[in-house]
Amino acid sequence: MHNQTYHIVCLDDDEDFLRSMSLALTSRLDFDKEVEVEVHFISDPFEGLSFTNELVNEQEKIAVIISDQQMPKMTGIEFMEKSRETVPNAIRVLLTGHASLESAKYAINNQILDQYVSKPIDDYENFTSIIKNAVKTFHFREEKKQADEKIRQYITELEDTNERIRSMHHAAEKIAYLAQGFRKLDLDEVLDMIIEKLPTIFKAKYASLFLLSDDGNSLQMVKSNHLTKAYKKRMTVDDQSPMMVAIRENKIIVLPEIDQAPYDFLKKKDLGCSCIIIPFIIGRQQDPTDILGNNEGIKGVLNMSNITDMEDEDVVEYAAALIRNILGINILNARLYQMTQRLALIDGLTGLYNKHIFMEFLRKECEYSERHGIPFSLSIIDVDDFKVINDTHGHRIGDEVLKRLGLILNGASRKSDIVARFGGEEFVWLIHRGEVHNIIEILERLRTEIYKHIFPNSIRLTVSIGVTRFYTDGKDTIERLFDRADKALYQAKNNGKNKTEVFLRDEDVKQLQE
Helix, strand or coil: CCCEEEEEEEECCCHHHHHHHHHHHHHHCCCCCCEEEEEEEECCHHHHHHHHHHHHHCCCEEEEEEEECCCCCCCHHHHHHHHHCCCCCCEEEEEECHHHHHHHHHHHHCCCCCEEEECCCCCHHHHHHHHHHHHHHHHHHHHHHHHHHHHHHHHHHHHHHHHHCCCCHHHHHHHHHHHHHCCCCCHHHHHHHHHHCHHHHCCEEEEEEEEECCCCCEEEEEEECCCCCCCEEECCCCCCCHHHHHHHHCCCEEECCHHHCCCCCCCHHHCCCCEEEEEEECCCCCCCCCCCCCCCCCEEEEEEEEECCCCCHHHHHHHHHHHHHHHHHHHHHHHHHHHHHHHHHECCCCCCECHHHHHHHHHHHHHHHHHHCCCEEEEEEEECCHHHHHHHHCHHHHHHHHHHHHHHHHHHCCCCCEEEEEECCEEEEEEECCCHHHHHHHHHHHHHHHHHCEEHHHEECCEEEEEEECCCCCCCCHHHHHHHHHHHHHHHHHCCCCCEEECCCHHHHHHHHC
């Protein structure tokens, strides 16, 4: 997969300033492997307009345009307005002195530019961060635009398919009517509709949905209206169950008489006399972290059985083929939406939840804990002397250390727990259930693992940990919970760092001592 290349155009009639900006940007602009940038420095605005037109004609993507406001031939705002005709989506940053601030604010309010930076630039580190964030924002917009286009493409294909089947109006009308109800973006709602609504078209009593597991070696049941056990079927060459045959051979199977079928059935006695097996492909995605995905194309199977008065096989197969498209398109739409939503929930550096979503989880957990009388624990984890790492090794290595630390925290937590980056080098861990001494043991194992881990540049870390419990007596609050956790963290720092301390009420302390 080729890296995505974006262009940054810098315009200023002061060539000495351009040279200093060139040294600052080229030495500091680094991105993930999937993004590359080329920075162009131009001193003449008309040459700048010509150059941007040339890039556009070559189908290159201009992510950021930076321009000085005070230029003899053309102001920066005028250049922004002219360049917007050919490069409407680029992020525009104006360099302006104090005297032109009002013009810059006017331009932002009228959507001529996105941001201004005061000139002269005293802090190139901060300026580079602004430009990097602008490139990342442009990149996210491009990804979303591609995702939206993919959704539109699938919807168009679905509409075209519906047109082709109008001759079979009875089946087509039912499916088209049902398809409108599928226009949901919540994945759970889409899966519920598949199980509850689709079987009615075929007069099927039972339905179950299986998706290919992440390792690609088995089918995992994700929804069913009659199976209660979490079934998982291994993919083997000799497995002759109908859903395995359907997904291996990528074909719809319609069986009016189960007893006469050459297949091995799961729960055969409960399935009635007939069944329909519909395999489908959700889409070819390249996001290995998605909960449903793999980069070869996600496969699934919808099983429907106990069918009363099955229609003609040709009509059933035709309708099943239409359902197959609906399954793939709607699950894909939900997944794409889920991927977009994930960007708003996750800390971009560590991959953990961010502070905002953690507080939402915490509020809900407090409400649940109050209603059901089930306490939970909150831990604050703070890296000791992290400023020394940044000062000694630089912020880039500091970020790599935090990223690695995020992986360790994620690996140490259970699926039911919530771990988040709370800010800077501080992390929080919401731990469900468990006695105090067990939770302390978990946190001590984490602290020891971090202490023994060798981070980039052979850096060794220690963390201080404070932990407390949420009490369900109606008197506890989030503020008091954080206050106790902070006090425990302060105690750990005050006791020499690299320690785990707990702040509890007297009765819990007594129980812990016993």
